[in-house]
Amino acid sequence: QKEVEQDPGPLSVPEGAIVSLNCTYSNSAFQYFMWYRQYSRKGPELLMYTYSSGNKEDGRFTAQVDKSSKYISLFIRDSQPSDSATYLCAMSAARTLTFGKGTMLLVSP
Amino acid sequence: NAGVTQTPKFRILKIGQSMTLQCTQDMNHNYMYWYRQDPGMGLKLIYYSVGAGITDKGEVPNGYNVSRSTTEDFPLRLELAAPSQTSVYFCASTWGGRDEKLFFGSGTQLSVL
Numbered sequence A: 001q002k003e004v005e006q007d008p009g010p011l012s013v014p015e016g017a018i019v020s021l022n023c024t025y026s027n028s029a030f031q032y033f034m035w036y037r038q039y040s041r042k043g044p045e046l047l048m049y050t051y052s053s054g055n056k057e058d059g060r061f062t063a064q065v066d067k068s069s070k071y072i073s074l075f076i077r078d079s080q081p082s083d084s085a086t087y088l089c090a091m092s093a094a095r096t097l098t099f100g101k102g103t104m105l106l107v108s109p
Numbered sequence B: 001n002a003g004v005t006q007t008p009k010f011r012i013l014k015i016g017q018s019m020t021l022q023c024t025q026d027m028n029h030n031y032m033y034w035y036r037q038d039p040g041m042g043l044k045l046i047y048y049s050v051g052a053g054i055t056d057k058g059e060v061p062n063g064y065n066v067s068r069s070t071t072e073d074f075p076l077r078l079e080l081a082a083p084s085q086t087s088v089y090f091c092a093s094t095w096g097g098r099d100e101k102l103f104f105g106s107g108t109q110l111s112v113l
Helices: none
Strands: A004-006 A011-014 A019-025 A032-038 A045-051 A054-058 A061-066 A069-074 A085-092 A097-099 A102-109 B002-006 B009-015 B019-025 B029-035 B043-051 B055-057 B064-066 B077-080 B085-092 B108-112
Touching: A004 A085, A011 A019, A019 A085, A019 A102, A032 A061, A045 A054, A045 A061, A045 A069, A069 A085, B002 B085, B019 B085, B019 B108, B029 B077, B043 B064
Parallel strands: A011 A102, B009 B108
Antiparallel strands: A004 A019, A019 A069, A032 A045, A032 A085, A054 A061, A061 A069, A085 A097, A085 A102, B002 B019, B019 B077, B029 B043, B029 B085, B043 B055, B064 B077, B085 B108
């Protein structure tokens, strides 16, 4: 079993839809959980950062962590064409991050 | 404030050639990282550094070398380029410690033919 599993997509939705992106992991030592957004031909940029279980909201984005199930999610409300990108989950136990493979999201007008 | 700057943006190498990918950051970050990203494969850590003079191997270090003589710079060296090193390379930095909010450069697209 890989340390971090993420469905590569692509996930296609119409503008205004609610999007759910997910990752599962196997390493119980992971304590910090992040979501990065990567536009085509650009470097990843941090979108959400959470520590421990629970929810964190920032505008249209909500990050959810369930450490008991080793499952994290990113919800995007009222999705926009500008949200079209690859979303990478990442998690950390110490000095380095382990990334998922990324989910490509396409939001059509 | 430029953030993390990578050069060059694109490069084509012949098998066996050598090159250095440059990375510099102006945020006074202690931790710096080199990742490679292959299509559909996510980001794989090559090397990282927790401060000047200190480097450590990541998940895929074979065929690469690094040095960290200053806080700002973290170059990545390819000694004998191989087709398997065709990839997009990203440099990243962070304050370190428990702060894992990485700031990434815009990447170097490398092709080895």
